[in-house]
Amino acid sequence: MSKEIVDLIVTGIFQTLLMTVISTVIAYIIGLPYGILLKITTPGDILGNRVVHGILGFIANVFRSIPFLILLVFLIPFTRMITGTSIGTTASIVPLTVGAIPIVARMVEASLNEISPGIVEAATSMGASPFEIVIHFMIPECLPSLLSGAAINIATILGYSAMAGCIGGGGLGAIALNYGYYRYQQDVLWVTVLILIIIVEIFQEGGTLLTKKTRKA
Amino acid sequence: MADEKVLYSLKNVTKIFKSGKSIVKAVDDVSLSIYEGEIFGIIGMSGAGKSTLVRTLNRLEEINDGEIWFDGKNLSGLSTKELRQTRKEIAMIFQHFNLLTQKTVLANVVLPLKLAGVPKKIREAKGMEMLEVVGLAEKAKAYPAQLSGGQKQRVAIARALAMSPKVLLCDEATSALDPKITEEILNLLKKINKELKLTVIIITHEMAVIEKVCDRVGIIDAGKLAELGDVKDIFAKPESKAAKRLILPAITGDNPFDRTDKRCFRIVFDGFSSKEPVISNLVKETGEMVNILSANTRSVGGVGYGQMIVELPKEEARQKVILDYFKSINMEIMEVFETEESE
């Protein structure tokens, strides 16, 4: 492999990490409250509301059921509106975030659903408000599960970022496609795939380790 | 009950559950008062509506009819904010403890204080004080998973006490614990009741729990209040079918005696007369003998009580002699029927 390609791969790694991390962070800023709302508006829960829960759930399902590649194309005008361009690393962050929000929301909802109803009942009996129940009871009690969910989500978003590379995004995905597929450079293809596997592995193992460290029972 | 000040007053409280087409009256027209400083028991068979009733006392369950007055306030009339404020005066402990598993013992205990906005230093001092009360100060930094069931319930009690509540509601708080630990927790509740003058309301399906600590008891049967009174009175003379079912030991059909035509009686004696050898006196005085089917003694409201189920001979004349003897020594007697024991 030439030095140019090695440089390219190193840049690709940084771009991939940048896309993944920024998209995940933004997706969590929106997806965490979204997931909390999904959980607490469930009929019978602390702010049970069939209508709100139904609408939130429907929107999440719609975005989740669109294949990510289709969503990428579909969002091009929106991406251009926000970033001024539809190609490159920065542009990729938009569809990645949009695609990740419903995934994050559902993961958060699933984690919070693990809380025993008894704890919520105890909180209510102490006179806690719904907001206090979320902050002081649900999130601390479900923290290990939220963290392991985050590790899974970040790996998923990383995979999506490689896909974003296919339609003009930067990062390792674009390199794999351009050199490995269009120019038949098998070695580049293998190296990028290997690096992607290693990154996913690091995030996943890191997440598992962190989860283990926080979990008290 | 020294000052007889009413803490809870329930008037015709009714709670209905509708699920699909079926309608369950979980609480059916219950009226009763609970006094400051007493330990009040609520007992009933499974599904009788005990949990539902106790959950109406802090409005975890909204009632369909009637009124619940707590400390001069009509609970149903409170706004959401007032209700949250009032709930801080009504502590509750549960069968499964409901502690936060991811927080330390101390963090659990201080949570209500944190919600109330008490500064960290003050709330931790108060939390440690509460852990002292329940005898678990050395476990402050442990996590609930590292504790036994009895210890977890102690932590829950400490958490309940943190806000200096006016009443402590206990829904089957000892049902997940073995008899020895149950006894310890009941003793703790009794101590708290005495020392902190805290009103305690205990829900259970076990008569032993009521006998051990309660001053008064309400017996719930199919949502209705079947009987209400001092524990020792009800124990000595249960009137309702539900009370008898809970108090009388079950007489099963498979005892070695052929009981056809024979009559069984329950005799109750208090701390005084139980010391007297009632049965041997009976033999001495009348020459008659009874067959003891079961006998036990227990402490009810601090007084040693005993009950015995005896079987009388077939002949009516001999039965009369024995019954007359018991009456002559003022023994509390009551006929029991096998059929009444089976559901």
Ligand SMILES: Nc1ncnc2c1ncn2[C@@H]1O[C@H](COP(=O)(O)OP(=O)(O)OP(=O)(O)O)[C@@H](O)[C@H]1O
């Ligand atoms: N949320 C609910 N929805 C529908 N029915 C309910 C609900 N909660 C309780 N019930 C019904 O109300 C009745 C009383 O239930 P409750 O839990 O109060 O009984 P309990 O005396 O506490 O019984 P246990 O000793 O088994 O705890 C039962 O028939 C139960 O099925």
Ligand SMILES: [Mg+2]
């Ligand atoms: Mg119950």
